[in-house]
Amino acid sequence: MKFNFLPQNFNFFVLFERQVGYAVDAAVCFRKVAEQGLADEESLERMKEIEHQGDEAAHAIFDQLNKTFITPFDREDIHALAIELDDVTDMLNTIINRLKVYKLTGVNANLVKFAGIIEESVRAMQCAVHGMRDSKNRAAVATSCVEINRLENVGDDLRDQMLSELFEREKDPITLIKWKEIYQDAETILDICEDVAHVVDSILVKQA
């Protein structure tokens, strides 16, 4: 194994920017599926491809990590960030696959709302990750992390409200089972974005 003894900051930042880009692509794809009320074959194919590219981006980071002796920030933070970013894309792939498996078609205003918030959170995540390159972005990165935390709280309330309405209104238990899982999965995506914000936060604190 050859070690790079000099910090290969360049590589890690480029790799993370690529990886978070796939998360944004996945969030946009999910929002479109929600807006058109159909997880069609084209969207499923597109999402599968994004998820695959995201996997490769994560593996490139793990490989780089294993080959690099001095890293721009703690090894465990690099590892955690790559895992969490991968989880965001994976979960977006899972949710649109569930829409297909459960044959949920037709525009659902709740899902459109959730997809919009998820896209906002993933875009804030992208700002945070891009900002890590340079310490002069510190304040902007912190602002993005606060925004991601705020959106997670919004998502929590939204899910509770949607579940309340669902249990109130939906009398068919099988339909209820499907939407209950979709709303809970949607909220889980915002949880994972918040985990990403925590890792970025922790990197910032250590470099203070």
Next chain:
Amino acid sequence: MKFNFLPQNFNFFVLFERQVGYAVDAAVCFRKVAEQGLADEESLERMKEIEHQGDEAAHAIFDQLNKTFITPFDREDIHALAIELDDVTDMLNTIINRLKVYKLTGVNANLVKFAGIIEESVRAMQCAVHGMRDSKNRAAVATSCVEINRLENVGDDLRDQMLSELFEREKDPITLIKWKEIYQDAETILDICEDVAHVVDSILVKQA
């Protein structure tokens, strides 16, 4: 960043004792909700406040960890302990919110039983965490950890028995869905307490 080069044992123990105190408050609040058969606004507000204080306690530990060079025990154990303790409080907040969202009112003997066991386990967790301050408490800490493990096994059997009865008795699928989730969440809290015991155990072994 300023480093404290001397072990700041004092700080970490005080911070963990504060954090585990919030978990006890949350367990007591949940037991009261179960006993009165109602997640009323006052209890929800109280739990939200406890959860918020617990969050702040966890963040104080992460900040302290990032600023301290020499720690009283392994950094990854400090991090894991703070995360797991936070998860206990979060999950107690989640479960009483679910009682509200699902409009589950009326005293449920099973839930009262579970809430009692959870409080016992969280109190044993508090003994274990307080005991870590001084190696002369080693035997008492180990006893608390054994107790937490025992209660997790009790919880496993209880959940299986409650689910068996529920699937036997409850003919309304929507009511069944609600209680199934509540019982499984309750058992998850005992699993997380067991994770806390494992971290404390591992800290003890390393200091042997």
Next chain:
Amino acid sequence: MKFNFLPQNFNFFVLFERQVGYAVDAAVCFRKVAEQGLADEESLERMKEIEHQGDEAAHAIFDQLNKTFITPFDREDIHALAIELDDVTDMLNTIINRLKVYKLTGVNANLVKFAGIIEESVRAMQCAVHGMRDSKNRAAVATSCVEINRLENVGDDLRDQMLSELFEREKDPITLIKWKEIYQDAETILDICEDVAHVVDSILVKQA
């Protein structure tokens, strides 16, 4: 505490081989239960015993880790490998307990299929773990890891297909709830096997 300053490779490899052996026993037990269409008392007892032995094997690894100064590979990889292998056995125990709690009897062709794939994946996991002893097995270990990844993808498609059919065919919501959980649990086992493969992969890369 006494430290062993020489690499105790022997111990760790023997311990991991023992632990992965229990995962294989559990997978065989689950396949038999699926094939006979009944989680009978004998199988439940057998699985409980395997799970208990698996727990002891994991704890032996943690103890050894805490007492050993120089390890054959990274400490965090040893810890992660023991945790993930334990999760495989635990989850197999969970799934056959659920079959009993839900009173699911009679041969289900889907479950038999899943159990067969799980056994294949766990056996590939055993090959990978055994191969770690000697770097001349590198290619064989890598092949096993690729196979585990392939089986996880097969499992994903299988679960989606089974859930599609279930939601199409099953009109009783309570029966649907039971099988939905069983199929999702079965797929989770393949996910955990994939996590094991990732840890083994990462150990290989670092030793390259």
